[in-house]
Amino acid sequence: MPIHNADIAAVFDEIADLLEIQGANVFRVRAYRNAARTLRDLSREVGAMLEQGEDLTGLPGIGKDLAGKIQEIITHGPEGVLAEYRKELPQGLTDLMHIPGLGPKRVKTLYHDLGIKTREQLHQAATAGRIRGLTGFGEKTEQKILEALEAKAGEAVRFKLAIAAQYAEALVEHLKKAPGVKQIVPAGSYRRFRETIGDLDILVTAKTGSPIMDRFVSYDEVDQVLAHGSTKSSVRLKCKLQVDVRVVSEESYGAALQYFTGSKAHNVALRQLGVQRGLKINEYGVFKGEERIAGDTEESVYAAVGVAWVPPELRENRGEIEAARAGKLPKLVELRDLRGDLHAHTKATDGRNSLKDMALAARKRGLEYLAITDHSRHLAVAKGLDPKRLLMHMEEIERLNDELSGITLLKGIEVDILQSGELDLPDDVLGRLDLVVGAVHDHFELSRQKQTERILRAMDHPHFTILAHPSGRLIDERAPYDVDMERVIRHARERGCFLEVNAHPERLDLTDTHCQMAKEQGVLVSINTDAHSVLDFDNLRFGVGQARRGWLEKSDVVNTRSLRELKPLLTRTMS
């Protein structure tokens, strides 16, 4: 079993937990957490990097020691490295730290004073009232622990961005009606367009004395009030989404927006820049000693430490601060840059709307072209098209193009990539289309090597244009199939084909880091809705968000081209 970056990151996080319980130096703990994060964000496998003789100490937060541990974990597995830290503490103890209200200190107390090692033992002790007497604990803490254990809270629930958006928009509307409210904006990972949201952070500026917090905690979708202060309140909604509202004065709006947008890692890095300049940055402003020198706008905060304003989608501490410092931030692609959509379905297969309805909906969005890419015959469950039906479909598209103005339909197919890597329709049929979108819809279980070769072979086909949803994942529902995305991206460059960013909120596939990798390799990306109804064009904004998180600019996205510029790109130039 190959060891992936995420596995090594998990080992480092466990070490960090164990060190915290042991009361180790907090900065040493942080070093392990930083390294874990670096590994999770990395678009390449460290195993492959080591094989190619690359030096891991070039990676942020990885020094000589941790590079050695990574090597050890890859060569001999994680047990040896972990054993060293597990010596003094039983395995599984770190699990207790994931229970809300329990951190390293309390877990240590529970273990040392009562010998508690598992959730079950903790539950027994809490039920028997043996927790409340421990130092640092009380009746309320005991009760909260009990509730957390019984509610199985602590299992991190994340919400897909599009779902969170529904709750966020409704809540913002509710809060707006509170007297004295001036500005109100969702910040946090929501503003950064992360594909899933752990909780929702809403920033409010309001006149002093505004009853905003009372209005917030009494919102009828609130299930539980977790905290209720004058500047900070937290609730859990009935849908289980946690929402934090922070109120600041108007002069602190920029600093607070910057602060609550995060990410945490980005903010830490920005503050370090501040420290180097003798400045303190917090949610109220930028301070030189006692003097407040910036903070009314986000731009002023960044300017105070000598860097350009960073778009929220880039704020992950993946090099954006260095780029901002050097004046080399990308000019990110925007929704309005998109001129067309290269992946959509109709009633002919598993879509809900007619060709004409889809065309008109796309035109209404201001799109200049829409590729109709219904399924091919192999996907029987979707009534996939055989050559005969496809040819009829193409004729219908041509007729409609004659009839409509302001939108051009392109003749395409979402053709199944068969297990062998062959495409599901004959070459002469594929050759009559404007573009061929290839996709894997079955045999997700193939080995990494077979899956990769299957896809590479499909891309070799002379008519292949775009690889749809390249990893096949459904967020939180289906893991990506095992495929060497580095090879796929390199192959796309060699063969001159494109990779999709599927804008459906459950897919968002390519991921942000793979977008970045595609850009580095010079592979163009197509932001497509994969629309199955006229409503799905709304999803384009999520696809754009994902592309922006991947540092993509207008020129990196193939469907920002006008139809005239696009056409020659669709004709593959095979070398």
Place this chain on the structure above:
DNA sequence: GCCGTTTTCGGCCCGACTGTTTTCAGTCG
């Protein structure tokens, strides 16, 4: 344990809320 426009040592981001305290530790983000 990492890192360097104060560089190989001595720093390492900052504040709110809660509960358990009697001035603050722990947790969280």
